[in-house]
Amino acid sequence: MRADILAKHWPGPIGSLIDGEIVEGTGEAIGLVCPATEELLASYADAGADVAARAHTAAERGGGAWRALSASRRGEILMRAADLVARDAEALATVEALVAGKPIRDARAEAGRVAEMLRYYAGFADKIEGRVVPVASGHLTLVTPEPLGTVVQITPWNAPLFTAGWQLAPALAAGNAAILKPSEWTPVTSLMLGRLLIEAGVPAGAVSVVAGFGHTAGAALVSDGRCGKAVFVGSVPSGRKVAALAAAAGRPSLLELGGKSAMVVFADADLAAAATCAQGAIFAAAGQSCTAGSRLLVERPVYERVLDWLAEGAAKLRVGDPLDPATEVGPLQNARQYASVRGTIAAGRATGARLVLGGARPAALGEGPGYFVAPTIFADVAPDAALAREEIFGPVLAVLPFDGEEEALALANGTDFDLAGAVWSRDGAKALRVARGLRAGSVWVNGYRTLSVQAPFGGMRGSGFGRSSGAEVIAEYTQAKSLWIETAATPVFPFGYAPGAPG
Ligand code: NAD
Numbered sequence: 001m002r003a004d005i006l007a008k009h010w011p012g013p014i015g016s017l018i019d020g021e022i023v024e025g026t027g028e029a030i031g032l033v034c035p036a037t038e039e040l041l042a043s044y045a046d047a048g049a050d051v052a053a054r055a056h057t058a059a060e061r062g063g064g065a066w067r068a069l070s071a072s073r074r075g076e077i078l079m080r081a082a083d084l085v086a087r088d089a090e091a092l093a094t095v096e097a098l099v100a101g102k103p104i105r106d107a108r109a110e111a112g113r114v115a116e117m118l119r120y121y122a123g124f125a126d127k128i129e130g131r132v133v134p135v136a137s138g139h140l141t142l143v144t145p146e147p148l149g150t151v152v153q154i155t156p157w158n159a160p161l162f163t164a165g166w167q168l169a170p171a172l173a174a175g176n177a178a179i180l181k182p183s184e185w186t187p188v189t190s191l192m193l194g195r196l197l198i199e200a201g202v203p204a205g206a207v208s209v210v211a212g213f214g215h216t217a218g219a220a221l222v223s224d225g226r227c228g229k230a231v232f233v234g235s236v237p238s239g240r241k242v243a244a245l246a247a248a249a250g251r252p253s254l255l256e257l258g259g260k261s262a263m264v265v266f267a268d269a270d271l272a273a274a275a276t277c278a279q280g281a282i283f284a285a286a287g288q289s290c291t292a293g294s295r296l297l298v299e300r301p302v303y304e305r306v307l308d309w310l311a312e313g314a315a316k317l318r319v320g321d322p323l324d325p326a327t328e329v330g331p332l333q334n335a336r337q338y339a340s341v342r343g344t345i346a347a348g349r350a351t352g353a354r355l356v357l358g359g360a361r362p363a364a365l366g367e368g369p370g371y372f373v374a375p376t377i378f379a380d381v382a383p384d385a386a387l388a389r390e391e392i393f394g395p396v397l398a399v400l401p402f403d404g405e406e407e408a409l410a411l412a413n414g415t416d417f418d419l420a421g422a423v424w425s426r427d428g429a430k431a432l433r434v435a436r437g438l439r440a441g442s443v444w445v446n447g448y449r450t451l452s453v454q455a456p457f458g459g460m461r462g463s464g465f466g467r468s469s470g471a472e473v474i475a476e477y478t479q480a481k482s483l484w485i486e487t488a489a490t491p492v493f494p495f496g497y498a499p500g501a502p503g
Helices: 002-009 049-066 071-087 089-100 103-128 160-173 188-200 214-223 236-247 269-286 300-315 336-352 405-414 429-439 472-478
Strands: 015-018 021-023 029-033 040-047 131-133 138-145 150-154 177-181 207-209 230-231 253-256 262-265 294-298 354-357 376-379 396-402 420-424 444-445 478-485
Touching: 002 040, 002 089, 002 188, 015 188, 021 029, 029 444, 049 150, 049 177, 049 207, 049 214, 049 230, 071 089, 071 103, 071 160, 071 188, 089 103, 089 160, 103 131, 103 160, 150 214, 160 177, 160 188, 160 230, 177 214, 188 207, 207 294, 214 236, 230 236, 236 253, 262 269, 262 405, 269 300, 269 396, 269 420, 294 300, 294 405, 300 354, 300 376, 336 396, 396 405, 405 429, 420 429, 429 444, 472 478
Parallel strands: 150 177, 150 230, 177 207, 230 253, 262 294, 262 420, 294 396, 376 396, 420 444
Antiparallel strands: 015 021, 015 207, 029 040, 131 138, 138 478, 354 376
């Protein structure tokens, strides 16, 4: 029974982690369904607005206690949290595989990356420094980066543990309290991470995890006047709603949204390497990745050759149970996404695009259960077709031919999404020219998808705004404060005269 595996790692009820305690919601019941077997793993009640308000109250108190610690002490605590994540990595990875459907080998790697992110930002905690600016008045004017107070972080279901660590680590390092609202379909690894942070020494209340729906708990968290910033990772429509709620409350937001990223392969590239890399770019995480390389643009003379190699390699990918260490491609995370991807494939077929591979459940898995879709490749996709323009968030690749650099760039930059992209060529100057012309937050030359906590990440235009990772994210989680200290023997007052004698 898979429910037993979950219960082993998360005994007790699922609810919200507030002040270090699990608070059960009172709203609509939410079932956690195993994407590989469709078994009900557990159910819990939506947190709703009342629990959201409690999280803000806890954050005010806990955040104060967190900020009262020295920056070095905060760094030590985050370092300790990294060690605890490493200690519990297998449990975290197992729950991620079970609930989110992430292949266990990827889930293990992601647990490792959460520990890495905590270590990286633990090191930042006592290096967030201010500056002195040379103002004309002669004041000693200090600029100090101040925490925002409480940040609300709303995350999706595709990489819940990774995303939680990605946003919590810098927010806490910068001295904020954080309230995380994971996807309603995948709250457990976020709860586990929240508990580990508290075990490491983060004051209970400085980190809360609210388990519930976006339109109830999420909206209430963002609309609360105690929210200092709304950080959102998820789809474009929900992100726009969250940004609008934050704006209505007069608060800033950071949006990490979807993508329709293109890999451009020129005829002079290492074609075998490009074809292999393209498989991982789209089929890792079953395409449920914001950076998925979901469009492959291939120069016409080598178009059929690259397609053949790609299809041959992708046909061998092992699709199956996420708990099996041999699995490379897991299921889609939920029934809604499964229906959506299958609908997109059916619509794609109807447009006349050439189905080169997949397009259905993997034959070896029969009729079910599980939300599995075989790696699917459509060739000759029209640039204006939905397959080439819309985020599918599934293992579906659209392949398009092009002639020359100009057309490659026009196609690659031809959607509203600008999250990631890649160019493959052995001509260094051409590769750099095209890489510079690609409109995207992250671009790879002769590669794809390598990401690191040290480098900033984020989208342009429709893919969002603000940057996560790297040193850049510290600016997202702080605000500059100017502190003016009078140093003149005879200060000049704002109306332009020196103080006279009293009376
Ligand atoms: P989603 O937008 O449906 O949900 C994301 C989160 O928003 C969930 O926690 C949900 O409960 C919450 N939410 C939904 N409506 C809300 C509302 N009205 N108010 C407040 N919160 C609300 O996204 P999803 O289907 O869970 O995730 C898939 C999407 O996430 C894809 O588009 C993918 O590209 C994107 N994504 C982006 C990045 C990135 O870094 N750019 C990373 C991972 C995923």
